[in-house]
Amino acid sequence: MAGVTIVPLEGIPEASAGDDAAALVGDAIESQTSLIDGDVVVVTHKLISKAEGRVVDLPDDGPDAHRYLVEQEAVRIIRRRGPLVIAQTKHGFICANAGVDRSNAGQARAVLLPEDPDRSANRIRIRLQHRFGATIGVIVTDTFGRAWRRGLVDVAIGVAGMEAIHDLRGSTDTFGKVLEVSEVAIVDEIAAAADLVMGKATGIPAAIVRGVAWRPSDAGITPLLRPPEEDLFR
Amino acid sequence: MAGVTIVPLEGIPEASAGDDAAALVGDAIESQTSLIDGDVVVVTHKLISKAEGRVVDLPDDGPDAHRYLVEQEAVRIIRRRGPLVIAQTKHGFICANAGVDRSNAGQARAVLLPEDPDRSANRIRIRLQHRFGATIGVIVTDTFGRAWRRGLVDVAIGVAGMEAIHDLRGSTDTFGKVLEVSEVAIVDEIAAAADLVMGKATGIPAAIVRGVAWRPSDAGITPLLRPPEEDLFR
Numbered sequence: 001m002a003g004v005t006i007v008p009l010e011g012i013p014e015a016s017a018g019d020d021a022a023a024l025v026g027d028a029i030e031s032q033t034s035l036i037d038g039d040v041v042v043v044t045h046k047l048i049s050k051a052e053g054r055v056v057d058l059p060d061d062g063p064d065a066h067r068y069l070v071e072q073e074a075v076r077i078i079r080r081r082g083p084l085v086i087a088q089t090k091h092g093f094i095c096a097n098a099g100v101d102r103s104n105a106g107q108a109r110a111v112l113l114p115e116d117p118d119r120s121a122n123r124i125r126i127r128l129q130h131r132f133g134a135t136i137g138v139i140v141t142d143t144f145g146r147a148w149r150r151g152l153v154d155v156a157i158g159v160a161g162m163e164a165i166h167d168l169r170g171s172t173d174t175f176g177k178v179l180e181v182s183e184v185a186i187v188d189e190i191a192a193a194a195d196l197v198m199g200k201a202t203g204i205p206a207a208i209v210r211g212v213a214w215r216p217s218d219a220g221i222t223p224l225l226r227p228p229e230e231d232l233f234r
Numbered sequence: 235m236a237g238v239t240i241v242p243l244e245g246i247p248e249a250s251a252g253d254d255a256a257a258l259v260g261d262a263i264e265s266q267t268s269l270i271d272g273d274v275v276v277v278t279h280k281l282i283s284k285a286e287g288r289v290v291d292l293p294d295d296g297p298d299a300h301r302y303l304v305e306q307e308a309v310r311i312i313r314r315r316g317p318l319v320i321a322q323t324k325h326g327f328i329c330a331n332a333g334v335d336r337s338n339a340g341q342a343r344a345v346l347l348p349e350d351p352d353r354s355a356n357r358i359r360i361r362l363q364h365r366f367g368a369t370i371g372v373i374v375t376d377t378f379g380r381a382w383r384r385g386l387v388d389v390a391i392g393v394a395g396m397e398a399i400h401d402l403r404g405s406t407d408t409f410g411k412v413l414e415v416s417e418v419a420i421v422d423e424i425a426a427a428a429d430l431v432m433g434k435a436t437g438i439p440a441a442i443v444r445g446v447a448w449r450p451s452d453a454g455i456t457p458l459l460r461p462p463e464e465d466l467f468r
Contacts, residue, residue, distance in 0.1 A: 003241045003242055004430050148460050151399045152418055152419060183384065189387055195418070196446050225383065231382060
């Protein structure tokens with residue numbers, strides 16, 4: 001196996017409403033490399049949310065305005081403690097503040113999640129495939145906390161062109177035994193890998209992950225969402 | 235930024251009790267590359283558990299023997315539904331089956347977590363640093379499920395030489411605003427990245443992750459464990 005490389009896409013300017021996210025990412029790709037079949041382009045949702053105008057001006061930088069916005073974005077509050085709210089978004093994600101984020105948005109502004117991150121991913125994918133003549137996957141990411149473990153990791157909130165879950169069921173392990181544990185959240189692993197070059201303070205909102213074996217799919221992020229009836233923690 | 239590369243370490247034989255995990259990994263490194271300062275060597279716990287003799291012969295391959303072992307390894311049951319048990323291990327991890335794994339162990343055998351994954355990581359680190367003359371980090375991984383999201387990801391269960399959490403608090407974002415969301419679970423992101431070349435069915439139990447910026451630390455995995463009093467999901 002040849003290994004995996006993660007290439008940070010530098011020089012992408014701050015996006016604002018009406019910007020063309022696919023063009024911003026594509027220009028950065030063209031200025032430093034190109035795309036080849038099998039590449040996965042990872043884009044933080046903030047770039048997309050800003051380009052799609054999903055930015056809200058708050059009356060002030062205090063907690064009340066922010067809390068109001070969180071309640072608006074949430075379809076269900078899962079847990080609440082002091083200022084911390086864990087909520088389910090309309091997309092089905094469970095995360096802090098229903099995805100409402102005040103960092104990297106300028107003072108007294110908040111960035112919301114894209115309306116439909118799969119669709120956002122697919123728009124970028126179609127444009128980049130056409131521009132670079134390669135068959136690729138696109139993942140849109142956000143930064144989530146986890147139950148039980150401190151620290152944040154980037155995860156996928158939208159995906160186009162590739163499977164969200166890599167299903168190994170029926171594969172055998174190195175002893176020939178059928179694998180029991182077999183559904184790998186491949187888009188979350190790619191999102192986490194990409195964050196190693198994007199970081200939170202670097203201003204790099206996109207990366208190319210090259211060398212991962214994945215299968216094509218049009219199912220989007222839905223297969224990665226655990227249905228409430230099989231979830232033990234909501 | 236130069237990007238990150240993930241190199242699968244091929245040709246590592248199946249380990250058994252008494253094997254020298256550091257030598258097995260070191261030989262694989264030497265046969266295909268070397269180590270340089272800043273490299274992170276990622277090793278799945280199964281290699282280490284087997285080398286450390288943390289393998290249990292079960293009387294049969296049925297559910298009862300397995301369940302008994304899980305109860306033995308758990309210090310606390312967090313949730314139970316049918317055959318599924320989410321439990322806290324003595325190390326403080328919350329995961330399915332208290333880390334007891336029946337795959338990749340041969341029929342009617344189970345692999346337990348290492349007694350002290352930080353210590354296992356540190357032993358490997360000291361040996362590899364001496365052998366290759368480079369300052370490195372070592373991460374020991376396992377494959378965990380998550381609340382709310384389907385599919386499994388590899389996470390860190392032991393770490394040596396490097397910080398578990400990369401603390402950005404006090405850093406500013408690209409607008410100069412102080413970051414609120416700022417503790418990155420860098421070892422979990424590296425573990426997930428490494429799994430992209432290791433996979434579950436490939437028999438590749440180790441990888442080198444090169445090009446990540448990290449800070450040295452001797453604190454091990456503990457900073458990554460959320461204390462019960464601040465945990466909303468146990």
